[in-house]
Amino acid sequence: MTQSCRHCGTPLTIEFLDLGHAPPSNAYLPPEGLARPELTYPLRLRACSDCRLVQTEDFAAADALFTEDYAYFSSTSRSWLDHAARYAEMITARLGLGPDSHVIEVASNDGYLLKNFVAAGIPCLGVEPTDSTAQAAEDLGIPVLRAFFGEEMAGDLPKADLIAGNNVYAHVPDINDFTRGLAAALKPQGVVTLEFPHLMRLVEFNQFDTVYHEHFSYLSLMAVERIMQAAGLRVFDVEELPTHGGSLRIYACLQGADHAQTGAVEALRAEEAARGMGEDAYYMAFQAKAETVKNDFLRFLLQARAEGKSVAGYGAAAKGNTLLNFGGVKPDLVSFVCDAAPSKQGKLLPGSHIPVLAPDVLRARRPDYLVIFPWNIGEEIRAQNADLAAQGTRFVTAVPDLRISE
Numbered sequence: 172m173t174q175s176c177r178h179c180g181t182p183l184t185i186e187f188l189d190l191g192h193a194p195p196s197n198a199y200l201p202p203e204g205l206a207r208p209e210l211t212y213p214l215r216l217r218a219c220s221d222c223r224l225v226q227t228e229d230f231a232a233a234d235a236l237f238t239e240d241y242a243y244f245s246s247t248s249r250s251w252l253d254h255a256a257r258y259a260e261m262i263t264a265r266l267g268l269g270p271d272s273h274v275i276e277v278a279s280n281d282g283y284l285l286k287n288f289v290a291a292g293i294p295c296l297g298v299e300p301t302d303s304t305a306q307a308a309e310d311l312g313i314p315v316l317r318a319f320f321g322e323e324m325a326g327d328l329p330k331a332d333l334i335a336g337n338n339v340y341a342h343v344p345d346i347n348d349f350t351r352g353l354a355a356a357l358k359p360q361g362v363v364t365l366e367f368p369h370l371m372r373l374v375e376f377n378q379f380d381t382v383y384h385e386h387f388s389y390l391s392l393m394a395v396e397r398i399m400q401a402a403g404l405r406v407f408d409v410e411e412l413p414t415h416g417g418s419l420r421i422y423a424c425l426q427g428a429d430h431a432q433t434g435a436v437e438a439l440r441a442e443e444a445a446r447g448m449g450e451d452a453y454y455m456a457f458q459a460k461a462e463t464v465k466n467d468f469l470r471f472l473l474q475a476r477a478e479g480k481s482v483a484g485y486g487a488a489a490k491g492n493t494l495l496n497f498g499g500v501k502p503d504l505v506s507f508v509c510d511a512a513p514s515k516q517g518k519l520l521p522g523s524h525i526p527v528l529a530p531d532v533l534r535a536r537r538p539d540y541l542v543i544f545p546w547n548i549g550e551e552i553r554a555q556n557a558d559l560a561a562q563g564t565r566f567v568t569a570v571p572d573l574r575i576s577e
């Protein structure tokens with residue numbers, strides 16, 4: 172049975188990416204987990220030939236995948252906190268927000284963003300379904316409604332001058348209902364800003380390792396404008412951000428609102444069109460690019476193995492798991508992966524079953540090669556491990572293409 176587009180209902184005939192089967196990217200195994208079967212789910216993306224929304228293929232038992240509580244606390248990342256503080260300052264000035272305004276953040280997490288509005292005396296409300304992060308926000312004095320955001324509940328919210336959504340839009344299963352909810356909760360001149368990874372950069376830089384089950388939609392301006400329009404909204408400004416390998420921040424308002432469209436919208440529309448994002452061929456070419464990256468990475472691992480060189484990894488996160496499982500890599504080729512998070516240490520990566528160890532073992536083991544999986548913070552990791560490089564360890568990144576330091 173052919174799946175229909177989650178936005179426009181067109182049968183999805185374009186295969187964009189097939190990564191085979193993979194376990195949930197955050198399903199780290201305790202060592203005793205090896206005595207049990209491990210669940211894997213198809214990891215395939217299709218593109219809509221009409222609205223150009225790239226989306227995960229539906230699969231059976233998807234609900235079981237999302238019932239577990241993988242709480243991630245945004246405030247653990249210093250650079251993300253800085254990003255949020257700069258945004259709050261910018262948008263407060265741009266929209267002239269003050270004590271009579273109302274700000275809603277969808278997926279407000281642990282309050283990493285809204286605390287800036289509380290500090291400025293601007294009334295706000297977080298919407299967050301995960302209890303542990305919602306509690307952390309409330310401890311900072313931020314009112315939080317524990318709920319999934321959608322049209323039905325949004326109609327009951329106090330109307331907002333600003334609705335912010337950072338890295339939530341790509342993760343919602345029903346993007347139409349979510350978008351109608353945004354329209355329902357806005358004041359007549361209110362503004363929505365959403366940040367999400369830009370599909371154009373994913374394709375340009377071979378970022379297939381940012382694909383995982385919980386990430387339902389892979390978005391272009393082209394697709395988002397269609398989805399917004401169907402919900403009674405329009406995009407009036409867009410910014411390109413460096414976060415997550417290249418993200419967009421779109422500004423939208425109700426169709427009848429006064430916000431004038433900026434030149435940036437027209438410029439990005441033209442760029443997406445010039446790259447072929449309105450044509451099927453653009454989407455059909457990506458699988459081959461992903462396979463080239465995977466094969467080059469495997470060739471490197473096999474050669475290192477043949478030469479008797481040791482290979483370790485850095486960063487036990489979703490990106491690495493997607494790459495390792497697509498390549499079928501096991502501990503014979505990457506003997507361990509280091510991660511600073513104590514909650515992951517002593518566990519095994521899902522699928523590949525590579526052990527996760529504390530970073531300090533790198534000093535004792537001094538691998539010949541260290542593969543850096545989170546390429547978006549590669550610079551930071553190379554700097555932290557400069558002493559290893561001085562003793563002969565070479566750094567490796569697989570995406571966007573295989574790179575080995577001298």
Ligand SMILES: [Zn+2]
Binds near residue numbers: 179
């Ligand atoms: Zn569609």
